[in-house]
Amino acid sequence: MRQFRSMAYPYIIWIAAMIVVPMLMIFMYAFTVKGNDVTTFRFTIENFGKFFSDAIFIEVLKRSLFIAVITTIICVLLGYPAAYIIAQTEGKTKMFLILLITLPMWINMLVRTYAWMGILQDDGILNSILSIFGLDVKLLHTSFAVILGMVYNFIPFMILQIHTSLSKMDKSLIEAASDLGANKLQCFLRVTLPLSLPGVISGITLVFLPAVSSFFIPKLLGGGQFVLIGNVIESQFLTAGNWNFGSAISLIMAVIIMISMYITKKVDKVENGERGIFN
Amino acid sequence: MKKLLAIVMGAAMMLSGCGGNNASSDVPDPVEKYGSDTLKLYNWGEYMGEDLIYNFQKEFGVKVIVEYFDSNEMMYTKLQAGDSYDVIVPSDYMIERLIANDYLMELDKSLIPNIDNLHEGVRSLAFDPEEKYSVPYFWGNVGIVYNKNNVSIEDLEKEGYNILKDQKYKGKIYMYDSERDSFMVALKALGYSMNTENEQEIQEAYNWLLELNNTMEPSYVTDEVIDNMANGMKDMAVVYSGDAAYILSQNEDMGFFMPNEGTNTWCDAMVIPKNAENPKLAHEFINYVLSYDASYDNSYTVGYASTNKQVLADMSSEGGEYYQNEAYLPRTNYEKDEVFKDNPVLKETLANLWIKVKASN
Numbered sequence: 001m002r003q004f005r006s007m008a009y010p011y012i013i014w015i016a017a018m019i020v021v022p023m024l025m026i027f028m029y030a031f032t033v034k035g036n037d038v039t040t041f042r043f044t045i046e047n048f049g050k051f052f053s054d055a056i057f058i059e060v061l062k063r064s065l066f067i068a069v070i071t072t073i074i075c076v077l078l079g080y081p082a083a084y085i086i087a088q089t090e091g092k093t094k095m096f097l098i099l100l101i102t103l104p105m106w107i108n109m110l111v112r113t114y115a116w117m118g119i120l121q122d123d124g125i126l127n128s129i130l131s132i133f134g135l136d137v138k139l140l141h142t143s144f145a146v147i148l149g150m151v152y153n154f155i156p157f158m159i160l161q162i163h164t165s166l167s168k169m170d171k172s173l174i175e176a177a178s179d180l181g182a183n184k185l186q187c188f189l190r191v192t193l194p195l196s197l198p199g200v201i202s203g204i205t206l207v208f209l210p211a212v213s214s215f216f217i218p219k220l221l222g223g224g225q226f227v228l229i230g231n232v233i234e235s236q237f238l239t240a241g242n243w244n245f246g247s248a249i250s251l252i253m254a255v256i257i258m259i260s261m262y263i264t265k266k267v268d269k270v271e272n273g274e275r276g277i278f279n
Numbered sequence: 280m281k282k283l284l285a286i287v288m289g290a291a292m293m294l295s296g297c298g299g300n301n302a303s304s305d306v307p308d309p310v311e312k313y314g315s316d317t318l319k320l321y322n323w324g325e326y327m328g329e330d331l332i333y334n335f336q337k338e339f340g341v342k343v344i345v346e347y348f349d350s351n352e353m354m355y356t357k358l359q360a361g362d363s364y365d366v367i368v369p370s371d372y373m374i375e376r377l378i379a380n381d382y383l384m385e386l387d388k389s390l391i392p393n394i395d396n397l398h399e400g401v402r403s404l405a406f407d408p409e410e411k412y413s414v415p416y417f418w419g420n421v422g423i424v425y426n427k428n429n430v431s432i433e434d435l436e437k438e439g440y441n442i443l444k445d446q447k448y449k450g451k452i453y454m455y456d457s458e459r460d461s462f463m464v465a466l467k468a469l470g471y472s473m474n475t476e477n478e479q480e481i482q483e484a485y486n487w488l489l490e491l492n493n494t495m496e497p498s499y500v501t502d503e504v505i506d507n508m509a510n511g512m513k514d515m516a517v518v519y520s521g522d523a524a525y526i527l528s529q530n531e532d533m534g535f536f537m538p539n540e541g542t543n544t545w546c547d548a549m550v551i552p553k554n555a556e557n558p559k560l561a562h563e564f565i566n567y568v569l570s571y572d573a574s575y576d577n578s579y580t581v582g583y584a585s586t587n588k589q590v591l592a593d594m595s596s597e598g599g600e601y602y603q604n605e606a607y608l609p610r611t612n613y614e615k616d617e618v619f620k621d622n623p624v625l626k627e628t629l630a631n632l633w634i635k636v637k638a639s640n
Binding site for chain 1: 352353492510627631633638
């Protein structure tokens, strides 16, 4: 194995250049502000103070977390049955179903979101169907549209993760459980569900992370008045030109995400009977 | 759609360009004349006449590579990063910043004889008073597009910008989602200068926008406003006059009103950055854009006011494309109209306030 170790170097260099260096830069920016004529920058924590002292930013943060949590819950509720059904199938049917899930991902996310704008807008496809029944609903530029867009865009990650852990599962365990007298529901709750939890957990991570920091879905489907934390970060970089404050908010988000990942990992361990947060 | 067409055409032209560079013998060899046969143009999306690039390439035997930006800031970031272009078309305040930071080349006027075609309204504008660095491309104002059936002109004349806070029109207005344009509306409504640095005045404008946000259920949009107003989705919208001209040409129920409190007079102009690889050809291109045919093509396709005085006159007079289109001709010599000044500090303040306005509800 030793001779293969050197093959990891390109990867390490890649990680260093593409992940570590940008992270360090965000860190640097977050803890500095533009200086005066003598020094180009100075260290400070005022960027963080600026964020936490402003009720509007806190409100936006709460809203973002709320939308992301709702999105994640819906993705689990819809994604788990879908993954379960796919895992029951075999061969070509399975490949076809997986293809159906991944097919939309071949198209750029932005394009798909624009398509939803066309479907949801006031004179769009959905509303013209609803108008046949005399209904006139405002769909676009609502939280419904934003959550719909997020669920639509991120649910494949959930389904694929759960599906992977379901199909890796040893089927003989279920047979053993049935032999020992467990009914179907008990089999599912006591065997299948716990064994698929790692997939659910990584699915939650993969949905929650992009959902909480997404900025173009709320912008397009929520309208300019639907501001999430991603939009605040975007505005700091693109219009306000305050990279320091933008980086500070990004860092706050990174910390929140890390904490939530830590908690889900702990919960995962508790479920698996290992030592968790509470014991 | 237009943009897509432009890309396809551009690609097709590039292909054809590779095949026969000296296809027509009467065109002098561009490499000999300009030192190169490629021009790099950096422009806004959907901002050029359909045949402009094609005709220029044919006439001068050159190849044009076009890149698009959707905000001045994005353009500035790329320029800062060291990207090189021959001609860029930024807006007024950004040109001011580019000049101040020494990014621009001084133009050689002897290579741009068509500069005499410019309309007097775009001569010696505040961002480049000596016309040393920039040549105007399109210009216009900002005003309110309104549905003539649902909004009375008396209300508009009486209330001016404050009509945007009139409860009669709750849920029926579009605001332009950009901090400077929104604050322009608020500051003008309050009777202040849109370039003010007075904190008290900015705070008042912030409260004005906040009140609008919380009482009127506005939608904040950018380019979607064009199609949506052409389809008559709402009754009023704050719109750039060039876009308004298009809306009015599509939907005859729509009118355009420029409030008496004053508005923004904007101008996008062509400049040559210092790191341009082909400044000679860049001058030739600028001169070409100012010609009657190219200006006509530009204005006809895009709907923005031409900077060529003859084109402007022809378009807005009887038989012209924008005859009796009240949004086409920009308002000139009105003392309350202003041009944006570059002020990064103010822009940041406003950007922060603007995101707060949008986030509060």
